[in-house]
Amino acid sequence: MFIIVGQPPYSSKTRECRIGSMKQWFQQNNIKSGDEIVIQFIDKERFIYRIIPEKNFILKTKELQYSLDNAETEKEALGNITTLAEWTHLNTEKVALNEFKRLIDKTPLQDREYSKKRLSRAREKTPPSIRILLGALYRGHCQVCDFWFLKKDNTPYYEIHHINPFRGDHPKNLVLVCPNCHSQFEYADVNHSFNDDSWLIRVSFNKKMYPINQIILKTGLEDSFKRLFI
Numbered sequence: 001m002f003i004i005v006g007q008p009p010y011s012s013k014t015r016e017c018r019i020g021s022m023k024q025w026f027q028q029n030n031i032k033s034g035d036e037i038v039i040q041f042i043d044k045e046r047f048i049y050r051i052i053p054e055k056n057f058i059l060k061t062k063e064l065q066y067s068l069d070n071a072e073t074e075k076e077a078l079g080n081i082t083t084l085a086e087w088t089h090l091n092t093e094k095v096a097l098n099e100f101k102r103l104i105d106k107t108p109l110q111d112r113e114y115s116k117k118r119l120s121r122a123r124e125k126t127p128p129s130i131r132i133l134l135g136a137l138y139r140g141h142c143q144v145c146d147f148w149f150l151k152k153d154n155t156p157y158y159e160i161h162h163i164n165p166f167r168g169d170h171p172k173n174l175v176l177v178c179p180n181c182h183s184q185f186e187y188a189d190v191n192h193s194f195n196d197d198s199w200l201i202r203v204s205f206n207k208k209m210y211p212i213n214q215i216i217l218k219t220g221l222e223d224s225f226k227r228l229f230i
Helices: 022-028 054-069 074-088 092-106 128-138 179-187 215-219
Strands: 002-005 036-043 048-053 159-162 174-177 190-194 200-205 208-211 227-229
Touching: 036 054, 048 054, 054 074, 054 092, 074 092, 074 128, 092 128, 092 215, 128 159, 128 174, 128 215, 159 179, 174 179, 179 200
Parallel strands: 002 227
Antiparallel strands: 002 036, 036 048, 159 174, 190 200, 200 208
């Protein structure tokens, strides 16, 4: 993705680096000096690209993110991620990582009140959007033991464990696990080890230690960037 900043082509005195029909496009979109536009190379070999005013690109992206956050089913959430990938011209794995990072920044990590009934061993339901994002990041592999298997529909089976029942659905409070590790989290003698940024990095079940696979720590939380051409 590229951002172009500066004078619109129709007011330029040079004929270099022009794209056909851009004068009409700038006029139709009311592009003014200092406005930014997004250029996405859809197919570099065939010189197919998409040009969007940056404000429209951001607005559409936020609308898609809102739909993802409010998805009512996992199928709907998966469709939202696919649409986001097509719109941003990124693969679904990169989109999942970006959206997971956005949720880390967006969701407050704080204790919440629980009724006595909620203190039971009943497993808490995770929002479809977060389940799908975690599933895409780890491909269904348990973050504790790496076990995974496919269901009859060829999709991976996994469960989401809330480390602290009082902290809700913040990404730092969730781990993708297999049924066996989930049961151990709830019924074994468990000890947690966190890093300075509150990510779970180790867990012990009945004094047997396991490292936690945290992709976000291996990949890093890089901020988005754009290239500017003036």
